[in-house]
Amino acid sequence: MKAARRWLPWLLWPALYAAGLLAAAAAFASAAPLAWFNAAYLSLALAIALLERWLPHEPRWLADDGQTPCDLAHTLLTKGAAQVVAALAASLPLAGAMALRPSAHGTAWPLHWPLAAQVVLALAVVELGLYIAHRGAHEWPPLWRFHALHHGVRRLWVANTGRFHVVDSAFKALLGQLPLYLLGAPLAVFLWVGAVTAVTGLLTHCNIELRTGWLDRVFSTPALHRWHHSRSPAEGNRNYGENLVLWDLLFGTWYRPARRPPADIGIDGEIAAGFLAQLAQPFTASGTRRIMGLSPVPRHNGPPSPPDAGDRIGRT
Numbered sequence: 001m002k003a004a005r006r007w008l009p010w011l012l013w014p015a016l017y018a019a020g021l022l023a024a025a026a027a028f029a030s031a032a033p034l035a036w037f038n039a040a041y042l043s044l045a046l047a048i049a050l051l052e053r054w055l056p057h058e059p060r061w062l063a064d065d066g067q068t069p070c071d072l073a074h075t076l077l078t079k080g081a082a083q084v085v086a087a088l089a090a091s092l093p094l095a096g097a098m099a100l101r102p103s104a105h106g107t108a109w110p111l112h113w114p115l116a117a118q119v120v121l122a123l124a125v126v127e128l129g130l131y132i133a134h135r136g137a138h139e140w141p142p143l144w145r146f147h148a149l150h151h152g153v154r155r156l157w158v159a160n161t162g163r164f165h166v167v168d169s170a171f172k173a174l175l176g177q178l179p180l181y182l183l184g185a186p187l188a189v190f191l192w193v194g195a196v197t198a199v200t201g202l203l204t205h206c207n208i209e210l211r212t213g214w215l216d217r218v219f220s221t222p223a224l225h226r227w228h229h230s231r232s233p234a235e236g237n238r239n240y241g242e243n244l245v246l247w248d249l250l251f252g253t254w255y256r257p258a259r260r261p262p263a264d265i266g267i268d269g270e271i272a273a274g275f276l277a278q279l280a281q282p283f284t285a286s287g288t289r290r291i292m293g294l295s296p297v298p299r300h301n302g303p304p305s306p307p308d309a310g311d312r313i314g315r316t
């Protein structure tokens, strides 16, 4: 058992990643791809949840934070919305995107490439949109107010993988996937990008003790993403990649210092406790002030006003 605890951290990330992708391949080859993919996704999430108990990276993150129902509700809402959009895209192609899309004769997408190569190209394209959306969400307060929900957690574990405000998710999906529509990528490529993103996301947030070494220079791994959840903007405004870290490396935001990432994670602001309140919070002035860590009630005659929201976030 001791020996297993020594080598499992090196083996688990590639093993779980490969298992997730093989299960996705089997699901896509079946008669009911969506149902089987969901079954595979749930099985992988369950396996990760069990491994978190056995080999935790941060034992204190095992304690209940009272947010599990909210984490799951946000996951269902954003994932459900994504699947509706995917289903619509399959049957009635998105009108706006199709209007802008080049004609079938002039498509820029290399349809003659092997599917695996098309998926790698698609991931690089999608990641640029996701990088811009994610970095914008950290550096521009009108977007941070939605993204802060994801960073409001005090612990990382498999259940908060999908904890995103639905507006945050929709914005990321738009910037990430629209270029693929415009370039004329086929449905199979969209499905695979979705599968890779789902599997990577489960692993990125997991609380399993893992060693990923050189993989940190290719994929968005837990070792990198734990820094992204740091309270310190100098550490947290890094590692924006969702699947690949290509654009972080190119734009200088890749970050992996040779020390342990912080266990005390979160934000300076305050996120509402309940699911519906969390959805509504960015749409109200007082909710936004709480998210930004400012006084909930503007003070007109009191002490000097707190710094501007942008200054307080200080995310560069």
Ligand SMILES: [Zn+2]
Pocket: 134, 138, 147, 150, 151, 228
């Ligand atoms: Zn973020």
Ligand SMILES: [Zn+2]
Pocket: 150, 205, 225, 229
């Ligand atoms: Zn995260």
